[in-house]
Amino acid sequence: MTIDFHTHCYPDHLAATALGKWKGTGDVVLPDGTLNALLSDLDAAGIRRAVVLNVAHRPHSTHDVNDFAAAIQRTHPDRLRCFGSVHPDAPDAMEELLRIKELGLCGVKLHPMFQGFDPMAERYFPLYREMGRMGLPVVFHCGRHPNFTTVLQPVQMAAILPQFEGAPVIGAHLCGLQGETDQLELLASLPVYVDFGFCARYFDPDTLRSILERLDEDRILFGSDTPWDTVAHELEALRSVGLPQRKLNKILFENAARLLDWPDGL
Numbered sequence: 292m293t294i295d296f297h298t299h300c301y302p303d304h305l306a307a308t309a310l311g312k313w314k315g316t317g318d319v320v321l322p323d324g325t326l327n328a329l330l331s332d333l334d335a336a337g338i339r340r341a342v343v344l345n346v347a348h349r350p351h352s353t354h355d356v357n358d359f360a361a362a363i364q365r366t367h368p369d370r371l372r373c374f375g376s377v378h379p380d381a382p383d384a385m386e387e388l389l390r391i392k393e394l395g396l397c398g399v400k401l402h403p404m405f406q407g408f409d410p411m412a413e414r415y416f417p418l419y420r421e422m423g424r425m426g427l428p429v430v431f432h433c434g435r436h437p438n439f440t441t442v443l444q445p446v447q448m449a450a451i452l453p454q455f456e457g458a459p460v461i462g463a464h465l466c467g468l469q470g471e472t473d474q475l476e477l478l479a480s481l482p483v484y485v486d487f488g489f490c491a492r493y494f495d496p497d498t499l500r501s502i503l504e505r506l507d508e509d510r511i512l513f514g515s516d517t518p519w520d521t522v523a524h525e526l527e528a529l530r531s532v533g534l535p536q537r538k539l540n541k542i543l544f545e546n547a548a549r550l551l552d553w554p555d556g557l
Contacts, residue, residue, distance in 0.1 A: 297514025433467030488514030491528030
């Protein structure tokens with residue numbers, strides 16, 4: 292059993308725009324970003340369950356994004372679980388957190404780069420605390436990008452993590468480690484989950500193994516970041532590292548099933 296904790300899809304009429312000019316690398320043919328493409332990509336990798344992460348790119352899009360997420364989860368209840376989103380600058384962000392809970396979504400996805408906010412700014416701390424009070428898991432897009440000034444890596448995560456008061460926080464993409472390991476010791480000390488999404492290209496297998504061996508085996512989640520890569524490619528990259536089967540089972544299924552209360556047999 293495997294749960295892909297980090298996937299995306301978009302309404303059919305928006306998928307091409309969402310993916311932009313991204314075509315993959317070399318001969319790799321990437322999914323087109325639609326729901327049907329996501330399901331096909333999961334099927335090709337032999338994966339039955341996945342978590343779909345949705346992002347409200349603009350303050351006025353939050354409501355529609357969460358409706359889309361709820362519709363996906365309602366249509367595929369045994370296969371897909373969805374995170375909703377709020378835009379931190381939306382005037383109704385607090386109210387939308389309550390609606391995310393009422394819709395039965397798994398939690399909240401925040402993407403400081405695409406949403407254009409500084410996750411370290413204190414004006415967002417009340418929003419973080421409300422997520423913590425509600426017990427909503429939060430997935431942060433982490434890392435850096437040459438086209439954006441926002442950076443969220445272990446140093447920044449350590450500063451904001453107390454605001455969530457113990458609610459689960461997931462640092463996507465190994466909490467932003469992108470080919471470097473200088474913050475690995477700090478990351479290993481933080482009570483934060485990490486996912487594997489889009490990490491195969493950043494590390495050789497030996498380095499990746501040393502990273503995964505250092506981190507808490509109960510807080511690592513498999514994710515592919517499809518459609519930005521294929522599920523099969525990221526899954527093969529993780530399997531090729533050569534982790535003990537017990538730890539691999541936790542990363543591939545057990546940790547996500549526990550975090551989402553999604554046990555085998557549903």
